[in-house]
Every structure is written in structure tokens, then in C-alpha cells.
Amino acid sequence: MAPSRDSNARPDTSKQDSGKKSFKKDIKSKAEQVLGNRKHANDVFDILEYLQADKEEAVVCAVNACNKMFCALLERGDLFIGPLPKEDRILTDNYSAEDKYKMWMRHRYASCVQQTLDLIAHEAFQVKESALCALMAFVEMEGRFPLVVVDWDEHYNFPRELLKSVVEKLLSVDEDMSLLISRFQEFLDFEDVRFYVMGFIIDNVAKVMDRKKEAVLPVYQNNVFTLLSNISVPSQEADLTNFMVKQEAKHEDWKAAKLKEHRRVFDRVWLGFLKYKLPSNMYKKVLVIFHDSILPHMSKPTLMIDFLTAAYDIGGAISLLALNGLFVLIHQHNLDYPDFYKKLYNLLEPSIFHVKYRARFFHLADLFLSSSHLPVYLVAAFAKRLSRLALTAPPPALRMLIPFICNLIRRHPSCRVLIHRPSAADVPREDPYIMEEEDPAQCHALESSLWELQALQKHYHPDVAKAASSINKTLPEQEDNISDLLEVSTYEMFEKELKSKWQSVPLEFEPAKGLLGRPGEILGQHFALE
Numbered sequence: 001m002a003p004s005r006d007s008n009a010r011p012d013t014s015k016q017d018s019g020k021k022s023f024k025k026d027i028k029s030k031a032e033q034v035l036g037n038r039k040h041a042n043d044v045f046d047i048l049e050y051l052q053a054d055k056e057e058a059v060v061c062a063v064n065a066c067n068k069m070f071c072a073l074l075e076r077g078d079l080f081i082g083p084l085p086k087e088d089r090i091l092t093d094n095y096s097a098e099d100k101y102k103m104w105m106r107h108r109y110a111s112c113v114q115q116t117l118d119l120i121a122h123e124a125f126q127v128k129e130s131a132l133c134a135l136m137a138f139v140e141m142e143g144r145f146p147l148v149v150v151d152w153d154e155h156y157n158f159p160r161e162l163l164k165s166v167v168e169k170l171l172s173v174d175e176d177m178s179l180l181i182s183r184f185q186e187f188l189d190f191e192d193v194r195f196y197v198m199g200f201i202i203d204n205v206a207k208v209m210d211r212k213k214e215a216v217l218p219v220y221q222n223n224v225f226t227l228l229s230n231i232s233v234p235s236q237e238a239d240l241t242n243f244m245v246k247q248e249a250k251h252e253d254w255k256a257a258k259l260k261e262h263r264r265v266f267d268r269v270w271l272g273f274l275k276y277k278l279p280s281n282m283y284k285k286v287l288v289i290f291h292d293s294i295l296p297h298m299s300k301p302t303l304m305i306d307f308l309t310a311a312y313d314i315g316g317a318i319s320l321l322a323l324n325g326l327f328v329l330i331h332q333h334n335l336d337y338p339d340f341y342k343k344l345y346n347l348l349e350p351s352i353f354h355v356k357y358r359a360r361f362f363h364l365a366d367l368f369l370s371s372s373h374l375p376v377y378l379v380a381a382f383a384k385r386l387s388r389l390a391l392t393a394p395p396p397a398l399r400m401l402i403p404f405i406c407n408l409i410r411r412h413p414s415c416r417v418l419i420h421r422p423s424a425a426d427v428p429r430e431d432p433y434i435m436e437e438e439d440p441a442q443c444h445a446l447e448s449s450l451w452e453l454q455a456l457q458k459h460y461h462p463d464v465a466k467a468a469s470s471i472n473k474t475l476p477e478q479e480d481n482i483s484d485l486l487e488v489s490t491y492e493m494f495e496k497e498l499k500s501k502w503q504s505v506p507l508e509f510e511p512a513k514g515l516l517g518r519p520g521e522i523l524g525q526h527f528a529l530e
Helices: 013-036 043-050 056-076 087-092 097-121 125-144 160-170 178-189 191-212 218-229 259-274 280-297 301-314 316-333 340-346 358-368 376-390 395-411 413-420 451-458 462-472 490-499 522-526
Strands: none
Touching (some): 013 043, 056 125, 087 097, 125 160, 125 178, 160 178, 160 191, 218 259, 259 280, 280 301, 280 316, 340 358
8 A cells, every 4th residue: 555645745845856857867868879879869769758748847858959969960961861751661671771770860850840849839938939949940950951852943942841830830720829929030030931931821821711711810810910010021132131041052043032022922921911801909900010010011002902991991999090001002102092081081089089099190180181282171171170079078188189270270371261250159150060071071161160269268277278279369380299299198187287386375365263263162172273
């Protein structure tokens, strides 16, 4: 009968430490023996067995040992080169002892690669990271010492299949791989790795998304976006110098060394990803980086018009972000989009002051409306609609909104009639402006006045009232700088008021000396006001 063990007894850490040292020593010694003498080749089985160990430290140690061991075998030429026969044929067919050893060891290498690929799905990140680094080391070594007969085609001797397997593991459908993908980012600095990764993403997205038809796969699509967002294409051909695998010949014919091929694949990978329905939060992530990280690297940016139009039709913050990309296509690529300002006008709703991207939207709107060639009716429509929205806007938004409206009038002197026309407070009449009209050309804004700004002169917040009073006198030609006001929050306004120094306010009555006003009263003795 086995001796019972006290459940409250403390574990023997000395045995744990000795066990940890023992497996590390065992793995290291076996790897050295495999490399040192072919008589110990069977020790590779013991090392591969550690890849399936329960202890995280043992797995990491085994992965690192396999990395070192097989990289050395690749460099020494101890792995068979060419089509690999099945393992059961190695002993029966007439091969030399040298070829038999190399074939056998090549099978062990294939087993190691497969097990290491499986470890990318391990629950421990340290194991994932070690497995990823080992696999990329194998990619580099297979590029330098190919295991297949080089046919000098367009891909040369780059180990595409191994890298493709790594990418497929990173693009998991069930597990968020963002952290591991961020670790993979350093390998995307290599021109050849980046080129082939983009091609693998194109094939993988088509295979996975076509199988799921119209379904949205948040985890998978987030993994794809995380990987894509780490990819950028150099701006000049001369910048394509950092290759993981150095080609010895015919380098000028290698597609991975041509900038136009990089741009072509970059176009295809983003178009292939964005043509499918995305989760709503994914649209925001894409659009936030769209004008900086995607459009500048595309050879044909106008191909993105369908995506931007579809994103705008979703509404809300997504529409706000889509406008930036549309404006870039209009301004820099001569895209004809006649409804742009109409769409921008219809985004002006009360909710615009409460969305996360308010500052970005008004920064862009200020840019969109900066042209002096815009028709007067359009500028008047924007000024009037913003003035109407100002009646219910919070004070932080008003501090930015009123100077914004004044800047519109400064840029377009023909709109000064909106502040010089008699207001409804002076001459009672019906406002001809139609707030519900979606077409700025039909809302009759130019026939109205900005009486809303006059109403805001009685606002409870002194900064708002002061800003609204600026229309009572001639507006200076110098525009107000609204960049510092875009990010102002309610908290900052409170902090500013708390830090300001207040002078004592004179009163018209004498302060009370007691509760009931009689000297010496009992309540006054216990509840003195002084």
C-alpha cells in the first residue's frame, strides 16, 4: 500500500529545482550527442518527446534545443536534399548508409517542424514565442541551405511552404493571436518575408471567408487585421535591401525584389480582406489607419471607393472616419464624388458632440470647408446647421463650435449677411431654414440668420457667452485657432474654474450673527455661524 501524503504538506522545492535542472541537462546533453556523433542519432526521439511535456519550462527548453540542433544539421548538410522517400522505404530500397542517415534525420526534422507548428496553439505564451522563433530560424536556414532542388523559378529557393504554415497558424479562427503577431512583426522587416506573407494572407482569407459565406468571424478577422496593420511597403525601389534569404543569382528577376510587385500584392491583400463584411469595431480600426498606413502604399488607391462608400452607409462614428479616406481620394486622386459635402452635411446631428471621434471629425470638417471656392449656399448651410445644433450642445463643444462658425464666415464674406440680417428677436418672423432638409442646396440657410448665436450670449457658462458675443462687432480677418479647443473636456473646464482666483463679492446685507437674530440665544451658542 502506498504511503499517504499530507495534503497540507509544503512541496519540496529542492526536488522541483533538481528536476528542472535535470531535464535541462538531459535535453542539452542529448542535443550535443546528436550533433557530436551519429551513433547517438536516436537521442533525437527523446528530445522530440519533450516537446509534448506537461511542464512549460521543459517544452521551451526542448524547442530551443531543436532550434539549435536542426539549424546546425541544415548548415552541415546532414539532411537529405530532394524529394523525400517514405520512411518505410529507406531500409528496403538500395540507398547508401550516408543517404539513409540523411533521409532518416530529414524525417525527424519534418516531425519536429510539425510539432513546433502545433505548439503555436499552446496555452503558454512563452512556448508560443519560442516555437515561432524556432520556425522562423528554420525558414532562414532552409533558405540558405535548401532541402529541395532549386528550379530557379520566380520564387527561387525561398521556403514558401514552411512560412505559409506559420502564417496559417497565426491566422487562427478560434484564438486571438494579436500578442504573438506583434512578436512576428520583426520578421516583416525582411522584404522577402513580407512579400510572401501578403500572398499567403490573400489565399487564406479567400479560403476561410468563402467557406463561411456572409458570416462575420471576429476573432479570425481581427488576427488578419493585426497582421496586415504591421505591413508597410517601402516608398522606393532602392529601399528593398533587407532580405532574410540572400539570392546568389538572378536576383533582378525575383519578384520579392521588385517594388511594383510589392505594391501589387499590397493592393490585392487589402482589397481581398475588405471586400467581406467586417465586425463594426473592425471598420473603425481599419478607417483610423486608412489614410496613413493603407492609401499611401497602394498603386491604385481609387479601388478603395467601394469600401469607403459602404463604410459611410453604416452610419455613426464609422461614417465620420470614412469621410477622411473619401476626401483623400477626392483631393489627391481626382475622384469624382459629387455627394461628398451632402453626406458631410447630413452627419451633423446632436450625437456628433458625444462620439469618441468628435475632435477628429471637426478637424477634418475644418479641412474640408477651408476651400474658398465652395459655393456660398453650401457654407451658409453648414454655418446655420451648426448654429442650430449649438442650442443643445454641451459647453466643451460650444467653446470649439462658435469659433468654428465664425471662421466659416471669415473665409466666405458673402455669408456675413447671416449675422447682419435682423434676428428673430428684433423683428419677429418665421425662420425660413429647414432643419429636416437633407440637401444643403434646398434648406434656405442663406435666407436665414444666425439668431442662435445671439441666444447663446445669455448662456450660463461665461466662456460660451463671451465667444457668442464676438458677432456683435466686426470679425477680425485673423481666423481663430480651434486646434487647442478640439479636445477640451468637461473635466478640464472644471479644473480651470477651480484653479481660477475669485475675488470677494460685495453683499447688500449684513451677514447673520445668530440663528434667530437675538443675542445670547441658546441655539446661537451651540450653532454659531461665525
